[in-house]
Amino acid sequence: MTAGAATAARTLAGLALGVLSALAGLVFLLVAVPSLLLPAARPRVLAGAVRLAALEVARLELLGGAGISGYDGRRALRYLAVRLPAGLLAAGVLLLLVLGIGTGMTIVWMWGRGETFDGMEPEPLIVAYIGVGGLVLFFLEIMGIIGLAVLERRIAVAALGPSRTERLHRRIAELAETRAGVVAAVDQERRRIERDLHDGVQQHLVALAMLIGRARRGRSPELLDELLGQAHTAAQEALGELREVAWRVYPSGLDALGLHDALAGVAERAGMPVTIRYGLRERPPGPVETAAYFVVSEAVTNAAKHAGARAVTVEVTERIAGDGAPGGGTAEAGGGPSGSAGRRSVVVRVEDDGKGGADRAGGGLSGLARRVAALDGGLRVDSPPGGPTVITAELPCG
Template identity: 50%
Template sequence: MWQGWTRAALGVALGAATAVPELLYLALATPVTALPGARQTVYRGARRLADMERRRLAAFYGAENAADFTGKRAFQYLAVRWAVGLLGGLLVLLFVYGLVVGAVWVWHFLIGRSSLLTFGSQVLIGAVLLFISVQGFAGLVEVERRMARRFLGPSERELLERRIAELATSRAGVVEAVDAERRRIERDLHDGVQQRLVALGMLLGRARRTDGDTDLLRQAHEQARQILDELRDVAWRAYPAALDHLGLDEALLRVAERAGLPVRVRYELTERPARAVETAAYFVVSEAVTNAAKHSRASLVVVRLSTEEGKVTVQVRDDGVGGADPAGGGLSGLARRVAALDGRFDVDSPVGGPTTIVAELPCA
């Protein structure tokens, strides 16, 4: 939190410094724009200054803007940006002034040159000034973001190109994820169910040749039961029927029961999400819990589902050893599944733990 505030304050201070050359440039260049051949030169200079501001906004505010804005729009942006920059400079001076005055009053109180009442009143005034400065920083950052989005924001063509690229990537990811899921199901059937069916056939053949040996029939019955269990597991991993009949909360409780380690589920959704969102959320939790049980040596997994700002947030956190690879087959498949819904997927798993997996899925 403090790092974010510090970065924002530095961005405001740097913006105040860049406002001065921008104001000088406008003062010198504005009269030149009336000349027929000089306007494009002025616009090129304005574009360089605006591009510098664009990089500052990205570095300190995390605001991404387009790089294809015109020189005219850059000139218009600078025409209003300098005033906001100078206002930020006043806020920085007010903040520094409050710190200096506060330090002086603390020093006076420590050496006995001010009473407790005077010191308390000055501390109260300083706290008010600090609050005003911090709120001013936050408001100024938002104003700068909106202003840059208004003048330097992506064009309709760039938005369409971005959207086409996103759709192409997500479509390819969905195809790859479906193929990987098919290969996994085929592997489960070949290595598990198929081998057990062969063994069952051999047991039944031996029992037939021995006129129904009781022990062989018992083994065949046990094999048949295990085959049914494995078939249920394969079908459940392919698509859990409980999602349709009982809902996401009940399906997640069954995941917790079958996990092989303690799993605590906090289901905070007030309404049932759309089927695609519900399915994606289920598979995120199922894969994350399975990974924790197999690789993390965790003693507890906490699953939390909540809704905020039109998004379903799925968080899975375990207290294991960490080191999960986001590029691994299971997690990368989840990332593609979430991206197909225009969602966001993040894995935080430092060595030593804990591992936190977060997926944000749009409700609509």
């Protein structure tokens, strides 16, 4: 079965189940609404409404899903009442579809046997008239089914979803949490830079100063040449370490060369095979490029240092909201993105063949989660013991 046929079958099944659930909801409302007058029965009625609404939300997954949760009994009752007309309309549309297909099959079957249908014989003009009329009616049925699927989702979002005020409160809470996360991530990054400078660059510079001091006090030309050679090596190591620290702070080539070339640089410095699959048709915004770079860089570094990986695969693709969330069955290291129709996102997926068991609360991954969340994105980590580890980040471009 092709993807289009599977989608059509799911939509028809979802609408057909919606007709049955609308009848069940009608019976429930007829029994439940009078019971609301009794204080003792009210909690049971509201709990029953929530269960029925949960079944409806599960049914809407066949129609594309509505992404709703956290509704109470009053909203569930309102939804059951509001969606009754949509259920009856779906019954009419599906009935017309069955009658139309049945009538068409009956005409073809009777004409194939040489019989007439309602006094009509298969003359060219009549065949063309019935064929064109049947195609027009079938097209209208398909449009009606698509419209009903959209209507069902919108009714669920309007009746079960949070109000505008609640959405604003949630958004304010998300922004406050994200801001705090960004501050923590900046402090954590500063500490890491300080450690890198202290444990790496500073040690090399101290060794360089000592070698130069010994060279100044040296008497033998052979000893002097040896000390200068050691000093030259120490200076090169200090420069290399300083360059690495600078790249960890911000890769200078990202602005000039773009994300693809910057990721190629990560692969070259990884010390193991790293396959880059880059599928973006155009450059994303600067903050998205930077976040994508650091996701890949941190994931590759963790794979090399902690997971004992032998190879890493990096995929960078784009997704339009509604195509399906990246990954699946994963544990989240950060909050998921809040979806909006038609929003373009960059999806970064890094998989290694290491031992797994990545610490989602560790400094590196938690810092990445905060960096991604600051862009309204989401980070998912799937790292079972024994591997593989898969890190998936979705970064909205809007």
